[in-house]
Amino acid sequence: MLGDKCVVAGYAKLPQATAAAQVYQMVTMVLLVDKNTDEVLDASVTLVTPVARTFVEALLVGSNLVTEQDAFLAEISANYGGGAQRAIKQAYKDLCERYAEMKELGEPPAR
Secondary structure: OOOOOEEEEEEOOOOOOOOHHHOOOOEEEEEEEOOOOOOOEEEEEEOHHHHHHHHHHHHOOOOEEEOHHHHHHHHHHHHHHOOOHHHHHHHHHHHHHHHHHHHHHHHOOOO
16 A cells, blocks of 8 residues: 555535535545545645634544444434535545445455
8 A cells, every 4th residue: 555644535516505505516525535544634624614624524524434334324314404405415425435445446366
């Protein structure tokens, strides 16, 4: 595996009725991940309001992209009441798929 860290991104279209859609059209989630532990080291999410952005980023930092996917999705379902909830969950799923592909490509071949 080349390097211990990677940057991975996920994307999803925002509903037109949300403030974020007026600015971004898409929710983008970008994470810095430790490839050895699958732990999120840093996060950036394109949500307009600082409270929403900080809430989602705080949930992501310190989480495990392999073993804690269901926990993140459940937390968003239970505690994020904004119109972007579905897009946040979709961007996260997209990001997790991309991360799994990156990990698979970075692993040495099986013997």
